[in-house]
Amino acid sequence: MKNYAGREIPDILLEKGKMSPYNPLITNGLKKKESLSSAERQRQSRKIVDSLEKAVALSGLQNGMTISFHHHFRDGDYVVNYVIDRLAEMGFKHLRLAASSLTNIHAPLIRHIQNHVIDSIETSGLRGELAEAISKGLMDVPVTFRSHGGRAYAISSDQLHIDVAFLGAPSCDPFGNANGYSRDTEDTSACGSMGYARVDANYADKVIILTDHIVPYPNIPFGISQYQVDYIVEIPEIGDKNKIMSGATRYTNNPRDLLIAQKAVDVIAASGYFYDGFSLQTGSGGAALATTRFLREKMIARNIKANFALGGITGQIVKLHEEGLIKKLLDVQSFDLDAAESLKNNRFHQQIDANYYADPFSEGSVVNELDVVVLSALEVDTGFNVNVLTGSDGIIRGAIGGHQDTAAGAAFSIVVAPLTRGRNSSILNHVNTLTTPGDTVDVVVTDQGIAVNPLRPEIIERMKKAHIPLSTIEELKEKAEKIVGIAEALPFEDQIVGIVTYRDGSILDVIRKIRNDH
Amino acid sequence: MDFLKKGLAGTLESGDIFIEIEKSELPGIHIDLQSKVKNQYGKQILLVITETLKEYGIDNVNVKAIDQGSLDCTIRARVTTAIYRGSGKNDYRWE
Known part of the structure; x- marks a missing residue:
């Protein structure tokens, strides 16, 4: 048959090929538009x-x-x-x-x-x-x-x-x-x-x-x-x-946070993962964010440059990028306005989505390409399990964020926490809520001592070689107990108020209702 | 020691405990404790306050305690100071 434009189209294409002949009257949307200007069309957007x-x-x-x-x-x-x-x-x-x-x-x-x-x-x-x-x-x-x-x-x-x-x-x-x-x-x-x-x-x-x-x-x-x-x-x-820059992402001048950050950087430098071309992420929380500052000095001293930083990008990280110390930035979330500004202006500061960032089943998830991650914790236990979701009073006050993803993905994961916060110990026999499994946490750094997960004996050797004093996680727990005493069990009730899932959707733990006595 | 007036010590700063002690008409030690770590350390805090009062032979008092996560040593120090201030004495027992 002849199509609308008068060209002969073989029937076999129409019958067996199930294709249709050109017809501008029914090929909806392909008809040439009225002669509206681009500006006019924008004004008339139906979206x-x-x-x-x-x-x-x-x-x-x-x-x-x-x-x-x-x-x-x-x-x-x-x-x-x-x-x-x-x-x-x-x-x-x-x-x-x-x-x-x-x-x-x-x-x-x-x-x-x-x-x-x-x-x-x-x-x-x-x-x-x-x-x-x-x-x-x-x-x-x-x-x-x-x-x-x-x-x-x-x-x-x-x-x-x-x-x-x-x-x-x-x-x-x-x-x-x-x-x-x-x-x-x-x-x-x-x-x-x-x-x-x-x-x-x-x-x-x-x-x-x-x-x-x-x-x-x-x-x-x-x-x-x-x-x-x-x-x-x-x-x-x-x-x-x-x-935007609030709560979890505040810049710290707290001397204890700075001490922890300094120790964390010493641990990174001795870990075997601090090499020219390494990659890193720092999580939210004062001490974790502050590690960037000390890391900079160490990188300059040893003439080491990072290939990329992932995050949770902060102004601190941006500074290192602009100084040429970190080649590329992969940014799923800008932690402050300096980071947002850099994303706008810096060519090698790339926006990525959360699948690209941390999807557990996607090969090339950036978390899996990480060498070093520094993460905060509300509680750690003697099995190196971490809680970032519930406070020491059992009340929800945090977020899993990328904690599980980066701890599992990075070659070397560091968790930082003050040994005690007020009257609460950060190191317990059992975390109140399990959010990151202990087998994905390699080192715990506190202001009062450093403990390496026994699952990583090679890390223990490297720390010893660098003369970094180590404690066992049990020793850290006891040290804290000496200061604060032993807490009574929290008054949880049976009702489940939260389900904590792991990256794959499996159930890691549940959060129970706390007795309301106020 | 006798309480001539209210004995106050401490602040509402994080890590501190505010203590107010006054004479009670009722016999015994009555403590009204507010603490953000009451669930975890409430019993221990009450114990330290009571023991410190007993060390000075004090009974028949109302104690108001507002705790901001203080350690045992801080609680003892604040209670002792409140005792001296309330009783007007200054024969301190330095440790």
Whole structure:
């Protein structure tokens, strides 16, 4: 037959090949557009919806579905509260909230849980009033805690299916190219990398971007690409950029943290993993972050350069990069505004998503290419198991983050902690909550001594050779007990308030309700 | 030692304990303890306060204790100071 353009098309292609003849009238979307200018087309983008309510209606969200958020604004996040307030007003019930993490600012969720707007939560961590209320039995369904790598894997393998993702973005163009900063304008509420949000954008059924800066097309570089975005809603403010660097990522001048950091650097230097071309990550927490400062001196003294740093990128790490001491930065989450600024300006500072960062089953996950990681801990036990989720009072006040992922992936994992905090010992017989298994932790560094995991005899040898004084983990525990005494068991009840999963989704531990006597 | 007035010692700083001791109409030692580590160390803190009071032969008092994670040595020091201040004595027993 002849197609619309008058060319002869053999029937065999149409019948057996199941192809169709060209016809601009029915080849929808391929017809040449009206002669609108690019600027005009941007103004008419159908993705921009004039209210969140409208976007929610278009997304097809139903009661009982799963909604997701990222936590790149940490304590400065306005998006979670804004969206869930609107969903509550719209009458939604029984939603599952799957956030990459939740912080102090999310206390208003308590009311939405009580009113059954939110029935269950999946997160990396919880802090503040919300965490305390959940520890005291607020929710009927226990919270599922996942590491960043564990969450990425759960989402990409559809064990955690996201129906609608609500992703705050400091910049977005009319077709959905979104990012944590913009090279077009200085005044965005920059959060830097959008590494966790990119997983949601990749796998959610519907993606709604909330932004306070609609910028001209094409918004490059983009963290989230236009083909992943369904709707765009402009709201007055998505977050407070001054609070990105808060809580877990504060810069320390605490002399004890600095002492721990100095010891950790001595351990790194003697570990056998401190070579020209090595790779590193420092976790959040004062002492862990401070190791970067001392590491710099050691790197200069020994003329060693790092091939890459992974993270959780901080201003400290950026400085080393700009000095030429670290060749490349891989950034799933920018810990402060200096890091966000560097991501915008430095060519070898690369944004990566959480699957790329830490998916346990993806070959080339960057955590598996790490030499050294320095991590914080709330509690460590004599089996080198770590707790980063519950405080010494048994109340949830932390996040798994990338702790499990990097401890397992890195060739050499160091956990730093002060021996005692106030009246609490950091070294126990058994951690209250198991978040990182002891066989993935190689060394514990405290201000009062260093213990190497007996599973790593070669490390013990190297430390001895470098004249680094070692203790056993039991000796550290006893040293702490001499100072603080022996704690009584916490008054846990039977109700399970949290499920701690390992990277692969298996259950590592449970968190129980703490007796509410206040 | 007799309590002429309220004996106060300590602060609300982290690692410290604030102690207030006054005479009680009721016999015995009555301690009102607030502590962020009450679940883990409450019994021990009460024991140290009581023992220190007994060392000075003190009975029939109300004690208010606001603990911010203090160690036993701090608790003893603050209680002892509150005792001396409340009783107006200064014949200190230096250790």
